[in-house]
Amino acid sequence: MLLIRAIIRPEKTGLVMSELVAAGFPALTKMDVYGRGKQKGITVGEIHYDEIPKEMLMIVCNDEDKDDIIRVILRYAKTGAGTFGDGRIFISPVEEAYTVSTGKAGL
Template sequence: MYLIRSIIRPEKVNEVLSELLSAGFPAVTKMDVYGRGKQKGIRIGDVTYDEIPKEMLLMVVKDEDKDDAIKIIMKYARTGANGNYGDGKIFVSPVEEAYTISTKTKEL
């Protein structure tokens, strides 16, 4: 299993979630987050915004589904034909174990 953490623009969240659901990925955790990437924030006039609002999507997928989930996020979180700075980032980590609390069962 893999944990996929994607940080994307807020205006792209509904589209990404809809496409993930359509592709058979219903289980996603969504969080409001703030931060900055390589662009070091946004400067508008004399004001610099270094805490830019984003959304973080967390999902655990089976090994064989990892690439499909990443492709969906990449396709629908991207802005413009060639993408733009601030479109986001995807982080993938292995998950060693997972448990369902209500049933006390270990997930495979």
């Protein structure tokens, strides 16, 4: 199992989530997050924004589903211009998962 964490622009979240559902991946967790990338924020006029609002989608999946999920995120989270700030995807291994209500292991 893998944990996919995608940090994307808030205005792209609804589209990415609906396309993940359409592709057969409805289960995820969404969180509001704030941060900055390698550019260290943005400057507009005389104002510097150090913490940029983003959304983080967390998806635990079977290894064989990883490429399909990443393909959906990359396609629908990207802006037309493909500029910095579109986001980042991180993949981590998941050793175990349990359903709280049943105690059943696995996805």
